[in-house]
Amino acid sequence: MSAQAATSRGIRLWRAVALPLVLLAAWEASSHSGLVDPHLLPPLEDVVARAWNEGRNGDLLTALSASLGRDLAGFVLGAAAGTAAGLLLGFSRFAENLLGPTLRVHRQIALFAWVPLIAVWFGAGEPGKIAFIALAAFQPGLINIWRGVQEIPQRYRELAAVLTFGRLDFLRFVAIPAMLPAIFTGLKAALIYAWQATIGAELFMTIAPGIGGVMMQGRQLFQMDLVLLTILLLGLVGAGFNTLAGLSETLLLRRRLS
């Protein structure tokens, strides 16, 4: 058993990097061998050099921070609205009956189908993008919070009733703690959808700086190194979000006792 555990860390780490290393080596080899058009597959060092340059002149970083900025704005807006709606629908049967079906139908319409409409109503600048991102973050927040409320165990509700808790106390001592996992799931999902929407929005509404704009530019100018670089950045941001979400979840939920 312990022998198997030892196999784990060292060997598994090696296995994890094996394939990526092989691919990188193959990349280097093929781009230098002349077999592949250097436009399609620039050598590794070109990409690195590009990264270095972009880092120096800051254009890429500006674009990235613009993207992250509106991602955050849209996320906060949408997730807050979704959370509020979820709480409302969870706790009020009247609201549920009134709004539920409409929201269900709304969920069926593919997110990106809203792009033309939003572009016309809000324009293709900041308001439009942020509105779209907020829309993307809304449904995941809503669904998970709504579900979270419904899943508050019956026995906790009964306990609160027996202790004659007022509404505020109930929320504070019973409802919110019981719902924390659902809240986290909702926020995590909203974050992911918001980031996806940010990139999408920037591909469609290319006014104002943003990573999406940079990618489109790279495509138009056939600058593969730039395109590859931006994909790498996207991956890193995505990974960053996931790690952040995971860490905060572990931290904040660690103190919970089931």
Added chain:
Amino acid sequence: MARASHPLTQSVQRSASHAVNGVAADQQAALLLGGYHSSPIGDALVAAALDSIADARSADARSADARSADSQAASDEVSADDQAGRLFRRLLASDRTGRLILGLSLPLIVLLAWQLSSSFGWLPDQILPAPALVWQTLQERIADGSLWGDTSISLLRVLRGFALGAAAGLVLGGTMAASRRLHDYLNPLFLAVSQVPTLGWVPLLILLIGIDEGLKNTLVALSVFIPVTLGTYQGIRDVPHAYREVGAVFTFSSTQMLRTIVLPAAVPAIFTGLREGLSNGWQTLVAVELLASTEGLGYQMAYGRQLFQLELVIAGMLVIGLIGFAFDFLLGRIENHLQRWKVAA
């Protein structure tokens, strides 16, 4: 008639009718523990769970109906006041008709506002075309067959991409689940790819393979591939050890173990992955058609936007919504059929 009781007691009563029957334990677990890696399987799960709760509650509402019918029969003398009060209470309560009325009220109000807006010209036609115009556009498109043409093109693309992505996902997920070693080699690369938003690949892919069918197939397949892989992997890994031991005790061969124990146990999670895959694929297709296409539902909407003919856009959205609903419904049915052994207690 009794006054509304303490809000807390009300919520207790309501939650009693939220019997979480038939919602699979794995669904609940997945919801509460969060999505997988970067891909929230939660959405499809939640949709399924909410549907089953709605079913349980409609059953509950039917019994509430019976109860309220009894109490009505008991008190025959009514005044006009009482009737209004009863109607109001009906709307607030879990009465089936009341719920229907409430549910429809919001869409109807929106429709009304929409109609008023275009009748009174509050917003220009390019921003908000009249409902009648949208309806007319739909009819025209149905009549000349262009709607069906676009729809079938889009649907075919989704199905093709789904088949591709799902097959690849099942294979990769199954392989990684079966071999720890292969998982260790392949997972990092898989994770890296899954961190990049699907649409982020568009510029690269356009440079590499252009903007024709290949682009759409690849993107749709990619967006399907990721959740299916995750679902398959988790599903097979999570087969309870207890069941595997039953197989061992009866000296099952690997094939028998797979067919009789592992696959049936993994089906719920795999199916959830497939559901999310289809949902993702559909979303991606709409986006790609909007961005880089010369035909299909998405293209029609982009076209409509460019010409400021929003009736085309709205008509397109309605059709897309319907298709989304149809996918959801169909897969929900299949899932229920596959899991009919999960009988509610």
Added chain:
Amino acid sequence: MTDLHLANHLHAIDIASLATEEPTAAPGNTVLSLSQVSKTFHVAGRAVEALSDISLDIAEGEFVSIVGASGCGKSTLLRLILGLDRAYQGSILLDGKPIRKPGLDRGIVFQEHRLLPWLSVEANVAVALRRSKFSPRQKRDTVRSHLELVGLEKFAEAYPAQLSGGMQQRVAIARALVNRPPFLLLDEPLGALDALTRLRLQDELKRIVRHEGITAVLVTHDVDEAVYLGDRIVIMQPHPGRIAGILPVGLPANRNRSDAAFLRLRDHVLGQLGVGHEPAAAIRAAE
């Protein structure tokens, strides 16, 4: 404490005088032989001795009850006999041959029924016959007859989720028996059931095992159950898991749980496990 020990000791001599031969030896033809079996687990860096020097011979057709508190290693022992776990010291011989892996000659009833939820009752029992060489017709017949054995032939098409706990466990018993194994291992099979169902199923088990002539090893923490069902009782203690004593049960085949001899033996076993009244007082009360 010394009083109790003394009373125990005296009482042990009293009971032991009933035995006509050494308790560790199997009465009859030995079919399962454990010899100095030990097993150590490594948990969080520490070594935990789950089993220490277990030696036991079991005769053909015998019903052996292994009783002990949690953590005494009795379930671990069962898993070793079953062949699910091969890491141990010592030897376990079945009909003279070492046990290397699970086999259809050893049936098991787990504590959690472990019925496959996606199969009907009939299919669940049939699953045990996957590896057997019978024809489909023969398989169907034997599945039916075993369902009749446990009284569930009417529920063949039902799914496990539709049955009560007792019924589920009965299906598990049918599944364990359908291969007609010469050995039946039972790992706290009735632990998850309510008291009334438990009593009823104990009678069922007894009847079935006797009827089929099976050699049975039952692991339980319920002393009454151990005394009711067993021909011999193996008492195990934890830390490390070891056999503290083996007692023959000199009671007739049809036992009465309120019978004085039954109660005496039960109290003795309880005493050995460190629970219950002073045995001396119990003897006086019963006489």
